[in-house]
Amino acid sequence: MLSRAVRPALKAGAAASVRPVAAPAATFATLREIEQRLKSISNIEKITKTMKIVASTKLNRAQRAMTESRQYGKTSNTVFEQAETKPLESEGKKTLIVVSGSDKGLCGGIHSGLSKQVRRMLVETPDADIVVLGEKCKAQLSRSNGKNIVLSFNNVGKNIPTFAEAQAIADQISLLPADYASIQIVYNKFVNATSYEPTPVEAFSEEAIKESPNFSAFEIDDEVLTNFREYALSNTLFWALAEGHACEISARRNAMDNASKNAGDMISKYQILYNRTRQAVITGELVEIITGASASEE
Template sequence: MLSRAARPALRAGALASARPIAPNAATFATLREIEDRLKSIRNIEKITKTMKIVASTKLTRAQRAMTESRAYGETSNEVFEQAETKALEGDDKKTLYVVASSDKGLCGGIHSGLSKWVRRTLAEKPNADVVVLGEKCKAQLSRSNGKNIVLSFAGVGKDIPTFADAQAIADQISLLPTDYASIVIVYNKFVNAQSYEATPIEAFSEEAIAGSPNFSAFEFDDSVLSNMREYALANSLFWALAEGHACEQSARRNAMDNASKNAGDMINKYQILFNRTRQAVITGELVEIITGAAASEE
């Protein structure tokens, strides 16, 4: 029981701090909002951790496929390097840029890097055409360079690319009506598990291959130049798609790892805020109980 001397001072302090009823009700609402927010962030953390594990598993297979695909692309490049093949130059010849992206997101700025590279290049060559592999870069480039896009492909990046996929894309590109001086494939080059960079690969036209200074040393007939050009294009596309897929899985793993860490930090902050708000609610209820008990004794 409280002494009669302490009751007036306690009553005055309690009335000053607990006179409005609405703030206490608002505190209860805020506590529920914080609890719901904390539950939501914990669910997001579970999702990001699971996606990180899935991306880590897929990255191992993607790196293996990337290593195998390099044999195709590097072999074609070695032939053209020894033949000293160069792209044709002329005002009437256009260049075609093939952007190797995918349809999936949640992998950091891997697609934005390709789009920025293409935008810088198109600022210097505004008449060039663009073929986009994947919906992500298509959406980004359509806003700034939509008039340059002549062909696009969807459904890219769902699984590890195969040579059959690259061959099908190369067939569609070969059917374009424009006679291009060269075809440049832009892809994300796998530097290591933490970094990648937009890199171009040159795919030469039939005239450029036939006009190579040292091409006669390979003893190719002119009748097979068209097939060789399409095969080299398919090799380069396969290399670009496989290496880009490995970069995407690596970037997604890193992005989900960072998201999980950020979610953990937010959980700690909201947990502290929840504890402080709950303590404030308990303190307010105790003040009301003591005030009611003191008032009932008078």
């Protein structure tokens, strides 16, 4: 049996143990977490705004390069249109799909759109070979159609494409052992600053050019025909790379703009939550001080 003198002390200790002492500490921890979250979101907002500014400055140069590259592609297309060139449908010959992507991300669904377009094309020609420009589309297509990839290039899309780069890629494609009846280049066509669409364009084979109905009007020798075909392939690749680069810069600017707006909305919400939580902590401390003062007076 405990003495009567000890019982009040036990009751006071029990009451103190029941009192929620951990609540203020948890509230302060929550305040620190909210403050850290606010700092991290603010840093992200600074980064996205900076990337948007950089993309905006690069977009003008990319659009100028795209406009200049279209002259290369239109020149080849004019020859093929006047010659009425059409792709051949030869049995036993494959189709080659060249995907004009890049290595950079943070630009929305621009790469996934190309991959989806290629997968739709592979439904019609499942045995087609694929040449991928850029690591992003390569990573996406390797998961679903890795066996179709015969050649890939990296370090693509870091700077504005040049004709020398397109010519080097065309040389490597020409060295592939297979004889292709059709070569289709899939690229992002620039519609405007906010939209683009994956578009395939035909790069005709040497046999298709030779069998064109009106090709004899151009008086091109057979010895020059191979060089003309490689030059036309380089023109089309340069056009596709430059147009895809402009689409990528535009998409990155839009993506960073949306990310900055979302970060601003999150900062506003967390700032309100921080203020409310801080006010609750202050109110709780005032209640404890008043309660303690009242208890001491009694």
